[in-house]
Amino acid sequence: MRFVLAIVAFVVAAVMIVAGIAQRTVFAPPSRVEAAATVSGDPRYLVIDGSALNAHPGQQTLTVADAPQGVKPVVAYGRTADVKAWLGDQKYVAIRYQKATGGLATKSVTPKQAASASGNDSSKPAASATPTPAPSATAGATSGSATTPTAGPNPAGSDLWLEEFDGQDAQVTRMNIPDDVSVIVASDGQKAAPSRVTVTWPVDSSTPWAFPLIIGGLILLVIGIALYLWGLYTHRRSRGPRRKSGPKMPKLPKAPKYKPTAMIETTPRGRRSTRRARVILPVALAGALALTGCTAGTDAATPSKTSTPLATEAPDSADQMPPAVTVPQLERIVKRISDSATEADSKASADLAKARFTGPALQLRQANYAIRAKKTDEPALPAIPASPIVLSLPQATDSWPRTVAAVIESPKDAKGNAQAPIALTMVQKSPRDNYQVEYAISLEPKAKVPNLAPASIGSAVVPPDSKLLALAPEKVSAAYGDVLMNGDKSQYANLFSAEGDTLRTQVGADWKAKQKAAVPATASLAFTTGPGPGTDVAMATNDSGAIVWTDLQESQVLKVVEAGAEVSAGATAAALSGVATSKTGIQSDFGYQLAFYVPPAGSDAKITLLGFAQGMVSAKQIP
Known part of the structure; x- marks a missing residue:
């Protein structure tokens, strides 16, 4: 056994x-599942829909190949609506997943703008809104003669993408994106995009x-x-010598089996048996009732209906506008702005500054460069730090222009002293434009920023003429200018808080009075203020108030009032005007970039200055 x-x-x-x-x-099961497609026709842009990338669970690995020689491929992804907005009138190939075949399917897409511009002729390339014409590898032929299509925009370096890869990094990229995000694959906008696309997903091969x-x-x-x-x-032990056994014992006879006779009753009869049956029956019935849960009393066991409160429906997430940027996206944008500003500041180049600055921020930087070119001791404007971002406030929108605000902590200066954080207000005018700084201010030491919406939700932009605030955003700069001119005598003085307002101390009514008193009798000094050329930007806070960024300009006119006298322009005004002295007068214009907290209408709180940036922006000799 x-x-x-x-x-x-x-x-x-x-x-x-x-x-x-x-x-x-x-x-052994396969370690991954793969879907591939080869695109024909040499299109310049490929768009892989998010649903195709999520055809299988797990992290997606995108591999692109067969790019034109000498061209670095570009792979980027962003919200599907943003990708299509960036493409605009450009033709592209849409790539989707086919469940029936388990592969990728391609489809050429011609936007309505491109179709109408080309007369529905697919052989003619669509015109690009921004780039200049350049030779392309996808040149077509019309009437036997070669034609050069208009170059398309280059997706590399766009602030619109959530993430971007180029060169070697773009050949194999790993990502984990949702369905509402798409991937764009291109080269430089002039030559064709890589024609071979492969998507792989990991499979549980355990x-x-x-x-x-x-x-x-x-x-x-x-x-x-x-x-x-x-x-x-055991077998080896059983093979040894054995003793012979004696005679076997005889078997014992078997006892006869017991068989009952008919004389013995097997079942009791009579009264005693009836009584015993009567006792057994109630016990059996009681057990049955216990097992059935006393079904005889159904009326008592039936539950009664009770009123249940109706649950309030949660707001549909589809109605919520997405934030203009994500936090990682904003960090990348601020880093690019910081690098661009550092290069422009080091070279004092107004042309370089135009790449990332606009409006009042550009005006102040251009003037500072011009002053420093002739006045060596003029301090430079505060640098734009790259990180860390301590506050992010993107606009909740899916259209353009888009506004994003951020506060970046400034590093200590050369002497180890703390510097004020820099608050940036950035605007993206169109899908293909990068974000530009419109306001770059230093926060006040005692500034208290009100509660704001989280960066994952974003904030709404308040209209300039909103009546839901203590003062409409478009009127804030003029009202504050009047306060700087007249101080407590201003009709708007009771609307603004003087606590922590260092700008009022520097250039307010008292300072202006001292400047006028210092002017000799042969000249006069006059101040005028008014709204600057910058755009008023207001973003809502959680208490129904708003943070308002506005531009204020102040003119100082030093005028000769006595014949034969002359006035000195000063080193700064002379650097901008080119005139050191004048027998008529000098006009100096100062720009003030301002950030305020404006409470809601009916609130007892006052308008508070959160930060500012100021400097001379122009000077000229008056006739």
């Missing part, structure tokens, strides 16, 4: 070991039974060996 058990153990062990090894080798089968088979193998050795040892 032991030999039989050993053989069975050997067979089962062999089957288990072979099955375990086969699961890891012959029958074999949980392989190891237990192998271990179990080895254990059975050891048991079989032990049984075999035991049986062999």
